[in-house]
Amino acid sequence: MSIQTPRFIDNLERRYYKLGIENLGLILVVMQAFGFLAFQISPEAAYKFALIPQLLLKGEIWRAVTFIALPLSTGFWIIIVLFFLYSIMQIIEQTWGPFKTTLYFFLGLLLSVAYSVLTGYPITTFMPLEMSLFFAVAALYPTTEVLLFFFIPVPMWILAAFQAVIIVYIMLMSDWYTRGYYAVVYLNYFLFFGLHHYQQVNYWLRRRNWRG
Secondary structure, eight states: OOOOOOOHHHHHHHHHHHOOTTHHHHHHHHHHHHHHHHHHHTTTTTHSSSHHHHHHHOOOTTHHHHHGGGGSSSSSTTHHHHHHOOOOOOOHHHOOHHHHHHHHHHHHHHHHHHHHHHHHBBBBOOOHHHHHHHHHHHHHHOEEEETTTEEEEHHHHHHHHHHHHHHHHHHHOOHHHHHHHHHHHHHHHHHHHHHHHHHHHHHHHHHHHHOO
């Protein structure tokens, strides 16, 4: 599915396309695998990798990146999680190319770090940022089916809607700092897809008015 990205993003790509990181998905998978192995050796690794703003400002600058390595699973499911992460990154890169894929991911990363530093909110999971990648794929290919539990075909948009409900529930049950983080970390999605969804709503409203 072809979704037109905002013009200023296309302009950035024409100027700085060389900054795109090819096969970014493989880098993320390697970091996740490293985090998983480190956690198996010592559960304290999760604390070492977490983005704790107070320690970041004291000079532990690696925390601005290592929270990406916080494993999304600590059991057997890590194999499926890593395969899923690599697959969605490959889909995004094949659709957008390296520059837009890199820009999309690093916007989420920078927004996370900025929010953490400005509010003092520690980031102890990679999940919200990873979900922003999944939402991008679901927006690009909403009707594509994936096999849930390896045998139940489910369209991407349904999985995305289910995940969105979970995120809303988490926000409702959490404190304001956590709510703020979830609101901020998905700004990269709205920056890339906000115009598309705005056009979708306008089209739906015009059709409803025409039928009425």
